[in-house]
Amino acid sequence: MVGIVGYGAYIPCYRIRVEEIAGVWGADAESYKKGLLLEEKSVPAPDQDTITMAVEASRRAIKRAGINPQEIGAVYVGSESHPYAVKPSGTVLAEAIGACPDVHTADLEFACKAGTEGMYLALSQVKAGDIKYGLGVGADTSQGAPGDALEYSTAAGAAAFIFGREKIIAEVLETYSFTTDTPDFWRREYQYYPRHGGRFTGDPAYFKHIVGAGKGIMAKAKVKPEDITYVIFHQPNGKFPLRVGELLGFKKKQIEPGLLVNRLGNTYSGSSPLGLTATLDIAKPGDVVLIVSFGSGAGSDAFLFRVTERIDEVRDLVPKTGDMLNGRRFYVNYGTYAKFRKKIRKAEK
Amino acid sequence: MRDVAIIGVGMTKWGELWEKSLRQIFVETALEALDDAGVDRLDAMYVGSMSSGLFVGQEHLGSLLADYLGQRSIPAARVESACASGGLALRLGFIDVASGMNDVVMVAGVEKMTDLNPNEATYALGTAADQEYEGYHGITFPGLYALIARAHMEIYGTTREQLAMVAVKNHENGALNPLAQFPFKISVEAVLNSALVADPLRVLDCSPITDGAAAVILAPLELAKKLKKPVVKIIGSGHATDSIALAQRKDITWLESTYQAAKKALAMAGKRIEDVNLIEVHDCFTIAEICVIEALGLVEKGKGGQAVEAGLTRVDGRFPVNPSGGLKAKGHPVGATGVAQAVEIVKQLRGEAGPRQVKGARIGLTQNMGGTGGSSVVHVLAAE
Numbered sequence: 001m002v003g004i005v006g007y008g009a010y011i012p013c014y015r016i017r018v019e020e021i022a023g024v025w026g027a028d029a030e031s032y033k034k035g036l037l038l039e040e041k042s043v044p045a046p047d048q049d050t051i052t053m054a055v056e057a058s059r060r061a062i063k064r065a066g067i068n069p070q071e072i073g074a075v076y077v078g079s080e081s082h083p084y085a086v087k088p089s090g091t092v093l094a095e096a097i098g099a100c101p102d103v104h105t106a107d108l109e110f111a112c113k114a115g116t117e118g119m120y121l122a123l124s125q126v127k128a129g130d131i132k133y134g135l136g137v138g139a140d141t142s143q144g145a146p147g148d149a150l151e152y153s154t155a156a157g158a159a160a161f162i163f164g165r166e167k168i169i170a171e172v173l174e175t176y177s178f179t180t181d182t183p184d185f186w187r188r189e190y191q192y193y194p195r196h197g198g199r200f201t202g203d204p205a206y207f208k209h210i211v212g213a214g215k216g217i218m219a220k221a222k223v224k225p226e227d228i229t230y231v232i233f234h235q236p237n238g239k240f241p242l243r244v245g246e247l248l249g250f251k252k253k254q255i256e257p258g259l260l261v262n263r264l265g266n267t268y269s270g271s272s273p274l275g276l277t278a279t280l281d282i283a284k285p286g287d288v289v290l291i292v293s294f295g296s297g298a299g300s301d302a303f304l305f306r307v308t309e310r311i312d313e314v315r316d317l318v319p320k321t322g323d324m325l326n327g328r329r330f331y332v333n334y335g336t337y338a339k340f341r342k343k344i345r346k347a348e349k
Numbered sequence: 350m351r352d353v354a355i356i357g358v359g360m361t362k363w364g365e366l367w368e369k370s371l372r373q374i375f376v377e378t379a380l381e382a383l384d385d386a387g388v389d390r391l392d393a394m395y396v397g398s399m400s401s402g403l404f405v406g407q408e409h410l411g412s413l414l415a416d417y418l419g420q421r422s423i424p425a426a427r428v429e430s431a432c433a434s435g436g437l438a439l440r441l442g443f444i445d446v447a448s449g450m451n452d453v454v455m456v457a458g459v460e461k462m463t464d465l466n467p468n469e470a471t472y473a474l475g476t477a478a479d480q481e482y483e484g485y486h487g488i489t490f491p492g493l494y495a496l497i498a499r500a501h502m503e504i505y506g507t508t509r510e511q512l513a514m515v516a517v518k519n520h521e522n523g524a525l526n527p528l529a530q531f532p533f534k535i536s537v538e539a540v541l542n543s544a545l546v547a548d549p550l551r552v553l554d555c556s557p558i559t560d561g562a563a564a565v566i567l568a569p570l571e572l573a574k575k576l577k578k579p580v581v582k583i584i585g586s587g588h589a590t591d592s593i594a595l596a597q598r599k600d601i602t603w604l605e606s607t608y609q610a611a612k613k614a615l616a617m618a619g620k621r622i623e624d625v626n627l628i629e630v631h632d633c634f635t636i637a638e639i640c641v642i643e644a645l646g647l648v649e650k651g652k653g654g655q656a657v658e659a660g661l662t663r664v665d666g667r668f669p670v671n672p673s674g675g676l677k678a679k680g681h682p683v684g685a686t687g688v689a690q691a692v693e694i695v696k697q698l699r700g701e702a703g704p705r706q707v708k709g710a711r712i713g714l715t716q717n718m719g720g721t722g723g724s725s726v727v728h729v730l731a732a733e
Contacts, residue, residue, distance in 0.1 A: 031543075199365065200367060
């Protein structure tokens, strides 16, 4: 049996409200709130990045797993905001959690699904018997150009999952990936903000791939939506996950525990993985959980889990996702946000 | 002048046709019109397209499209008059056949708009306004029509709800049109709660950005009579222009070009507006339909909003307006719109409009408009 042995989440404590951003750009806040079901989003502090958040989330995953980090044989970090273009995030993470030097690391990028890619690779190596434990992390300080629709949702956060064969929290029942060449969203080398195809990011991209992966994994595992307790989809806004859930035959109550975007924002590579952490936080032994990510370009990874009794032993060892989402928060104005996100810079003397 | 009939029509599903190119959209639609007419050879072709250059980087459409339709070497021209390009193409095709110069003439309209992002598309559409006196100052079409709407509300007491009722009525009709981009109903409440675009206009007051084409085949009436099919004649054609810039009009709530074009078309047809059984108008924004029904003389100046509220323009009203769903629900691939209006009227006059059929329709009118009314083209069609 192979599965998740530890998981951890990290969400920064800063927030900005949709009204604050809309006020600056003279936009209609209500249309974002009602149309995209967005209220506020997390903002990383100036000294936080993909690596620091990946470290926080991974440490929590190790605590829940109760393992010696020296036994982690692979560390994968998926992000589209790796701090360096050349020099891995994975080495810093592996060093910080004490997994070096007997470890394989790699940085991954596939828009918003790089996190589940890391999870898939870590899982695969454990399954192959090459390593005892593998760590897969999705983390991002998402970029959205000033005034672009993306600016209302791009947020920061990280989720980490350790896969192994003993003391499993959630057994992996099935995996499935669905990939095509669909250019709906991209960022070229040396560009700071991504570009997107507007409405083209909907039907031919997000919906086609998540529906494809969702149907694919359910057919492969021979399960139906009613056999699944909870489902998590990539969440670029509040509307898409609910609609794709409906298309696949899921009910709102199956989606809600993992739907964080309304008050978290879109954490890109961390988006659906963070939804999975929030869902595991409330899951009961025997629950079946489906996660389907989506990355522009485009593809979806799907995992089907069955939660074990061990969840009750590890759940409360570290802060839960909801604790960070609803706990201590500091609201910043647009000026502070612009400074934190390096959209404005102090003059050099 | 010879009498002219429409012997074939073609229209394919409109919407975000991301997997089709401009020429493909055109050819599929044009072939449908050829099949409907039962002809395989054209004498000439006119294609309405507002801005294929800005939308897809392709000019020289006449030759390109004639070639891909398998009609290489025929005289073919692209016609442009902003959003009235399709209507003007129809008028030129009509004149061509009426003059005796050509017998079998295709009039088509096509636009492929969704390859651009919204900013680029807004810019392309904005070139239909007066660049020096409007565009450079930053105004776009939703803004211009918002000014008209605000003025209409201030002067005539037209209400926000009455504007919404135009969109609701057109969606109700469009829900019965399987080729429409948005074939579903909406409520007044949904319009009033939709995103604000340019006060007082909201997103559901605005026609969408659309990929699509429409085509008709014209022929002399004598030839049309030989075909075993209900005959639809073009009995009137009117075209008029006005200042492009809104600021240069005496009254921004009055569409003089539509008034003039309708007057000419009805005079040629020997009809009065009261004789018309159904009308397709250019509802690029809800306020536009209100101004158009006033300029056509369906109601007194200033009474358009009240008339919509009273149900005058519903399919079961005295003057059914936009049974196709209009630009709002059917979509608005700018260059194709004027031709699609004629396609709808022909289907209605032939009794082929299915669930949205206006019962007993014998005479139909189309009104197609460029910009905020800088050009208008009106046609009157009649069942033989």
